[in-house]
Amino acid sequence: MISFLKKYKAFFIGLIIIPIFYLLEYVGLIIIPEGRMLNIIPYAIFWGLVIALPIHYFNHSKKNKKTVIKGVSLLLLLIITLVIDSIMKLPDNPITFILIMGFWIGLTYMLVPTFIKKYWKLIALIYGPLLLYFLYLRLFSGDLEAYLKIKVDSYFIIFFLPIPVLFLIWIFEQWKWVKNLKAEKSKTELSLLKSQINPHFFFNTLNNLYALTIKNSKQAPDVILKLSDMMRYTIYEGEKEMVKLGDEIDYLNNYIELHKIRYKKAVEITFKHEIDASLSIAPLLYIILLENAVKHGIETLTENAYIHINLYEDKDFIYFKIENNFDPKEISEAKGIGLTNLKRRLALIYPKKHELTVDKTNNIYKATLKISKHA
Template structure:
């Protein structure tokens, strides 16, 4: 919303025309007819745009001399129409009326050329029949008295009705632009968050692999294969909007297996996913952050009897991922990592108001539950 106000602040500045009109009317320098609200609205709209649009397009105008020439040209058309109207003193002068219509359409083209080009067929479809009908009534329906009598049932301001309608369409176009901007911003932020996943894990695993190859360990080929699968999954599957739970589970199992290789102490890790539909889909690389935290702040802080219990299951309306680990309260890492905050941001972007992330800490047990609605 702040970006919207910044982009269109000129139109808020243009609203100064309202207190100006009110002041001029109060001081009797201007007579605002109380019985013609529509005409007052059209005139106010016109002068509002005259003030706001040059301010809004100031940077553009000062760099485009041809645009400035067009602006001066349509202003000249406007004043020519006023001079002709005051000189000829003919009610609803067709010449004046045509010039004013050209002025309005030229004004619309200058301020929003892309919009005008996009909807020129619709504009022509609306204005051409109206203009032809006006000429017919004004020139071919009889004398001036006959026209004025017809005009009572055909108010001339009907020609200006499309102008606020087109303005509303333009506002809608700008609203769509703002929504697209928000979506693009969210996609960019989401892409950035994905790049922050697990870089240290891969470096640590490569170091472990280096140690295994030096020792000619039989585990080395298996580590290479699992690490390769994880890197492929992170790079390719991680860019997808959703993946099957089966693939996500395989990724988590590889992560667990690679960690087990480097531990010489007693570690108990259980991963239960018997009660979940493996064909359900979910955004990739969500659970890995919680699992990584369990290792980093749980098992890595304990010298013995460390455990991680994971339970993945689904109900009629949601998928649950529950992970529980013990930790040493005296070895709490006081530095705030990016993992959990990263996860919260991704969840808000992907499953806003359609997820629940709860954390329970009791003595030496840390338990996290992530619930994601199936209709998200």
């Protein structure tokens, strides 16, 4: 709250114009008709902004000479307007009124140029007829006394009524901008997270492939084909927001088969998937859990290593359960980016529509990823 007050203190300073109006009325320099105290609010807001905005943008103005020139020009326009109004001494002087409108539009354009450029037709459509209506009443409805008689006491406020509408439109534009910015940030972050998927597997597989080709092994062509399919999937399908679950299953099967070829020791890896393969899911989520099971399980054991995977569904959720054993003595204390990566991606893609649970008991590691089918 304190930081908010400090950041926008200039606008609170601008509120001093309200007691100044009443002080000027008290000493007789201005007259506020009895019972019309609310009519002064639009004027107070206007002059409060005139006071607050230069203070609020003071530091910015020092760095931007063009902004200073625009501000000084608007200030000169305001001074000229007040001088003209003081010299002519005409009630509701049309010249003063038009100049004030020019000042207000110029000030708004200086603060939110993009908004004015985008909605200038709407603004012209609103204020054009109002200006013509005012000029008709003021110049063509008869003499001054006739004008004052037909003048509705509060009609001048009509010119301020569109301001809340335009302000709400501006707020909506800011909301859309922030929303789009967050979406772009999320997309960028997702791309970065995808790029962090462990590349060591590919390097290790290439090294194994090199060894197989030297030995003229019959397994080499199969390794090349599976590795090619995995690389294609990672590069092309991995960039998509959603993929078919069947494609993800094929990707995991290729990974498993390559690891079975890689290890000389006996390794038990089972993968059950009784599920609708046409379901859609974000790509490259399950591979992180499988990589962890390989890295912290199979690679830490010399014998009896296993990984059991079960992919299934119910009415509302898709479940991915993976269990592996490991050697507690061989587990590194250093934390990898894999699980952190996965949690962040899940938070971005499936906010409040997923659940990841991890259980480590003795030498057994279990992870369950539950994702809503209605995300």
